[in-house]
Amino acid sequence: MKKIIVFSLLAMSFLLFVGCEVTTESDDSATLIVDSAPMGAAIFLDGSSTGVVTPATLEIDSGTHQLRLELAGYEDYNETFTVEDDGVYTVLALMDLAINSTLNVTTSPAGASIYIDGAYTGYTSPAVIQGITLGYHYIRIYYPGYNEVTYYVLIQENVPFNIIEVLNYPVPPYPVFDITYP
Structure with missing residues (x-):
């Protein structure tokens, strides 16, 4: 009788152990x-x-x-x-301001280098530069032997900004004469 009770207890323990699912909570x-x-x-x-x-x-x-x-x-x-x-x-x-405006630059003489915010754009006049960010920008136009021109401009959404500039020769310095009196 002891063998049957021990066997029954072992069998029930085994069934309880096998029948239990061990789950770990997976928080994904x-x-x-x-x-x-x-x-x-x-x-x-x-x-x-x-x-x-x-x-x-x-x-x-x-x-x-x-x-x-x-x-x-x-x-x-x-x-x-x-x-x-x-x-x-x-x-x-x-977040960057949307790029959706244009800068048009025409100069006389043609071929002036165009800078935006201090960086060379790779463009020379006449040029249509698309993809300018909205907001204020410094525009510099430079042609060797001529006075450079700078602008502080507001680029607005879907409003092209036009610059038409006749570049001037620099004013030569006045000659300095050394006048001595006897």
């Missing part, structure tokens, strides 16, 4: 913190709108994702990132 979520300058950009994750704007904190699945931020008047911000389980990924997007 992560946190995404998104901010932008300027604020208020719409957040898209993996091609779908999240319905929120920056700044925001979102609970997302771990793994690789594609983030896109959209704000009127600014270029879209895109980033691909990977975040681990229970991880936190932070994005601070510095």
Whole structure:
């Protein structure tokens, strides 16, 4: 009888042990913190709108994702990132003004070098330079042997800015005479 009881207890213990599923809780979520300058950009994750704007904190699945931020008047911000389980990924997007305006430069004589904000553009006059960011810019026009010309201009959305300039020879310095009196 003892053998039957011991055997029954062992069999029940075995069945209980085998019948129990051992599960570990797998939390495959992560946190995404998104901010932008300027604020208020719409957040898209993996091609779908999240319905929120920056700044925001979102609970997302771990793994690789594609983030896109959209704000009127600014270029879209895109980033691909990977975040681990229970991880936190932070994005601070510095959004660039939209590129959608044109600068037209005509000079006499032609062939003057055109600089924008101190950097040579690779263009010489006459030139149509597309893709100028909105906002204020320093424009410098230089032709060897002539006075250079500078402008501080406001490039506005969908409004071409035209510069027409007749370049002047530099004024020669007045001759200096050494006059001595006896």
